[in-house]
Amino acid sequence: MIESLTKSPAWQALKSHHSFIEQQHLRVLFAQDSQRFEKFSVRFGDLLLDFSKQRVTDETMKLLFQLATQQKLNDWIAQMFRGEKINSTENRAALHIALRAEQAVTTEGSDVLPAVKQVLQQMESFTKAVLHGEHRGYSDLPFTDVVNIGIGGSDLGPVMVTNALKPYWTGKMTPHFVSNIDGAHLAETLKSLNPATTLFVIASKTFTTQETIANAHAARTWFLAHGGTEKTIARHFVAVSTNREAVEQFGIDPANMFIFWDWVGGRYSLWSAIGLPIALTIGMQHFYDLLSGAREMDQHFLTTPLAKNLPVILGLIGVWQINFQGVTSHAILPYDQSLHRFPAYLQQLEMESNGKSVTRDGSSVDYSTGTVVWGESGTNGQHAFYQLLHQGTPTVTADFLAPCQSHYAVNHHHELLLANFFAQTEALMRGKSAEEVSAELLSQNYPLDEIKELTPHRVFAGNHTTTSILFKKLNPKTLGSLIALYEHKVFVQSVIWNINPFDQWGVELGKQLASKIVAELRSGQEETAHDASTNGLINYFKENRNL
Ligand code: F6P
Numbered sequence: 001m002i003e004s005l006t007k008s009p010a011w012q013a014l015k016s017h018h019s020f021i022e023q024q025h026l027r028v029l030f031a032q033d034s035q036r037f038e039k040f041s042v043r044f045g046d047l048l049l050d051f052s053k054q055r056v057t058d059e060t061m062k063l064l065f066q067l068a069t070q071q072k073l074n075d076w077i078a079q080m081f082r083g084e085k086i087n088s089t090e091n092r093a094a095l096h097i098a099l100r101a102e103q104a105v106t107t108e109g110s111d112v113l114p115a116v117k118q119v120l121q122q123m124e125s126f127t128k129a130v131l132h133g134e135h136r137g138y139s140d141l142p143f144t145d146v147v148n149i150g151i152g153g154s155d156l157g158p159v160m161v162t163n164a165l166k167p168y169w170t171g172k173m174t175p176h177f178v179s180n181i182d183g184a185h186l187a188e189t190l191k192s193l194n195p196a197t198t199l200f201v202i203a204s205k206t207f208t209t210q211e212t213i214a215n216a217h218a219a220r221t222w223f224l225a226h227g228g229t230e231k232t233i234a235r236h237f238v239a240v241s242t243n244r245e246a247v248e249q250f251g252i253d254p255a256n257m258f259i260f261w262d263w264v265g266g267r268y269s270l271w272s273a274i275g276l277p278i279a280l281t282i283g284m285q286h287f288y289d290l291l292s293g294a295r296e297m298d299q300h301f302l303t304t305p306l307a308k309n310l311p312v313i314l315g316l317i318g319v320w321q322i323n324f325q326g327v328t329s330h331a332i333l334p335y336d337q338s339l340h341r342f343p344a345y346l347q348q349l350e351m352e353s354n355g356k357s358v359t360r361d362g363s364s365v366d367y368s369t370g371t372v373v374w375g376e377s378g379t380n381g382q383h384a385f386y387q388l389l390h391q392g393t394p395t396v397t398a399d400f401l402a403p404c405q406s407h408y409a410v411n412h413h414h415e416l417l418l419a420n421f422f423a424q425t426e427a428l429m430r431g432k433s434a435e436e437v438s439a440e441l442l443s444q445n446y447p448l449d450e451i452k453e454l455t456p457h458r459v460f461a462g463n464h465t466t467t468s469i470l471f472k473k474l475n476p477k478t479l480g481s482l483i484a485l486y487e488h489k490v491f492v493q494s495v496i497w498n499i500n501p502f503d504q505w506g507v508e509l510g511k512q513l514a515s516k517i518v519a520e521l522r523s524g525q526e527e528t529a530h531d532a533s534t535n536g537l538i539n540y541f542k543e544n545r546n547l
Contacts, residue, residue, distance in 0.1 A: 005498060006367055010067035011323075017063055018324040021055055025463050026429045029057065044300055044310050046472035047481060053429045053466045054317050055325065064316040065306045067496060073312065076495040081302055083107030087265070087502035088360060094502045095261075096268035096487065097298045100291035100480070107263060119258060119273050124284045126238070126258075126276075130199065131172050131283065138232035139196040143173060147189060148277040149215045150203030151179040152348060154240070157270025157483075158203075158277045160345040161290065164338045164479055167407040168282040173199075175281045178219075181211040186218055195226040195236075201276050202239045205266050207246035210515070216250065240273045265502050267348045268487060286476045293480025301488045311485050315492025317467060322368050325465075327397045331389070332375030335402035335421040338474055342401070343375030346486055353490045353501035360498055369497045371397075378402075379420045389428060390460055397465045400425055401482075405473040421468075431462020 005011055030036055030052075040052035040061075056064075079086055083093045083106050098105035098112050105112055129135035133142035148158055155177055162175045176193070178186045200219050204212045216237075223236060238256040239247040242264075247257050258273030270278065271291055279287040297311070306312050321327035330350075332343040354370040376384065378400070389396055402421050406414040437458045441451045471478045494501035520527055520538065527538040 004366070005071075008070060010063065010070040014060075014063045014067060014320070014324055017059060021057065021060060022325070024055070026053060026055060026465070027431070027462060029055075030429075042308055042310055042313060045296065045481060046478055047310075048468075048470045049310050049313065050468040050470070051313060051317050053425055053468070054320070055465055056317070056320065060320065061307070064320055067319070068306055068312060068316060068492070071496050071498070073306070073492060073495050076491075077302060080491065081105070083112070083263075087500060089500055089503045089505070090262075092502070093263040094265060094268070095263040096265065096271060099264065099271035100295040100298065102295065112261070112263070115261070119260065122258060123273055123276055123279050123287075127279045127284045130280060131170060135235070137196045137198070138228055138235060141197050143199045144197040145174050145176060145193050146199045146201060146277050146280045147176045147178060147193070147219065148201045148203055149178050149212055149219060150201075150274070151209060151211045152352075153266025153269050154203040154205060154209075154212065154274055155179040156267070156341070156345045156348050158275060160339075160341040161270060161275070161278050161479065162281045163341050164474060165278075165282050165286065165476055166338055168286045168476060170281070170283050173280045175277050177277075178215050179211065181214055183218075186215050190219070190222055195223050195228055198236065199280070200237045202237065202250070202252065203241070203274055203276070205242050205260070205264070205269065207239070207241045207243040207250065210511070213250070220251070238276070240276055267352055270483070282476065289476035290480040293477035293482075294484035295480075297481040297484035297488065301484075311488030312492050314467070314485065314489040315496070318489065318493055319496050321397050321465065322371055325395065327395050328368070328371050329394055329396040330371040330373050331381075331396055331398040332373060333378050333381055333398050333400050334375070335378035335400065335417050336474060337377050338407075339401065340377040343373070346375075347373045349486060350490055352504050352507070354494055354497065354499060355506060356499040356501075358499070360500055365497065365499070367497065369499055370493070378424070379417065382420065382424065386424065389464060397467075398428070399467045399469060401469045403471055403474045407474070425466045425468055427460065427462070428464035428466055429462055431460035432458070434459050
């Protein structure tokens with residue numbers, strides 16, 4: 001590896017190329033090349049990735065692929081698929097690809113596939129038993145609701161996927177998700193549920209996460225207070241974890257436990273038993289379809305040359321934006337109501353993975369390693385924050401996503417939705433010049449002095465970059481491919497930036513301080529041990545809390 005990324009030949013070449021291309025308006029790039037869409041779009045199955053509205057030329061792409069080669073991207077991809085311990089700070093492999101594999105995947109000399117298949121089989125049997133009414137609640141009624149208690153990766157994936165795949169729900173089980181330690185989340189969820197027909201899945205990789213354990217205890221108390229007994233807990237509570245001992249300690253019989261492994265990162269875990277609430281909601285066959293979509297993307301990522309490789313292109317476009325064009329904010333804009341939790345899911349995937357500031361060898365980076373990721377489903381966002389995207393000062397980029405076919409045949413809604421998608425990406429790219437604004441106002445008979453006054457307010461600079469992802473229909477397989485696309489995109493960027501995307505030490509400090517502060521909140525003393533602000537906040541809370 002070259003000592004300093006920013007001084008490396010590929011980086012320097014991109015830097016000088018950028019000083020040329022930053023002068024070019026996207027509108028001009030389109031005018032100059034009628035083949036621009038064909039050149040800068042790629043297809044994968046039912047999925048189309050259009051990056052022609054990114055500030056790129058043939059030369060840009062060539063230089064970005066050179067950067068990928070310089071950073072040995074192909075070697076890193078191979079290392080991941082070979083099960084090498086690429087999560088170096090935790091001394092682990094990162095093998096989410098094994099969770100959807102069909103062929104042997106080896107780490108530390110042994111094939112993990114048999115264990116993966118065994119857990120999938122266990123999930124299948126359990127899901128069938130619940131959905132067919134063989135596994136019943138304490139009063140012999142079939143289960144109707146599943147409450148997943150988990151947070152972060154043990155919540156966001158299942159929440160997003162179950163929402164996205166509503167048309168595939170079997171209708172036998174309604175999923176609910178409790179993540180927040182705010183008691184309101186659990187209390188409001190339980191309010192409408194019948195304990196006799198409610199199944200709880202306690203999902204935690206570590207089984208030590210404060211929020212999850214506290215919510216799980218409270219759920220058990222609620223269950224016991226509403227007709228459940230110590231004996232029937234086993235029927236109503238199952239655990240998904242890597243920590244057998246802690247599960248047992250909590251009081252869940254290990255026979256009711258679904259395991260996964262330390263080589264599955266929390267934010268990469270929806271394919272494991274963490275996906276149990278997904279399977280209980282859409283049925284095991286659809287869960288297998290989700291896995292198959294991801295598996296196809298894995299194979300594509302592993303075997304396709306860089307220039308046609310979707311995750312590689314998406315990742316490199318991000319590097320180009322972040323490190324050369326000064327993009328600090330990335331909006332995820334699904335024009336699909338079912339994907340409304342997709343931005344939240346990607347927030348953890350991207351920001352927890354690449355929110356790092358030291359390289360793999362511990363040296364500080366002198367380049368950005370990510371952006372703020374956020375978003376909202378279209379067209380809601382248009383009536384909220386798009387003003388800033390069009391005429392504001394921050395440099396924001398956006399991914400627009402939409403299905404060509406909707407599951408919901410409501411009048412011409414889908415056409416209207418997609419018209420907005422296309423209009424927004426076009427408007428962001430093209431903008432509207434002062435001449436166009438003046439001509440428009442003139443045609444509407446505005447007086448000249450008013451035209452002069454109004455024109456600057458109505459000008460759109462344009463030249464805002466977007467990436468569009470279209471797919472035929474949002475089904476389990478396509479969704480699997482889409483999620484895996486982003487997972488691998490994040491990995492590509494981590495390789496370019498030479499950082500470890502699979503640890504998350506940055507969340508530890510807050511956790512440590514919180515457990516210390518809990519004890520302080522319980523003492524009657526005035527707090528003086530912190531900085532003045534933290535002391536002041538704690539003391540104000542103590543004075544005003546309801547005891
Ligand atoms: O937020 C930190 C984190 O460790 C995430 O990486 C993880 O997804 C989440 O907490 C939940 O962890 P667990 O599944 O161990 O409860």
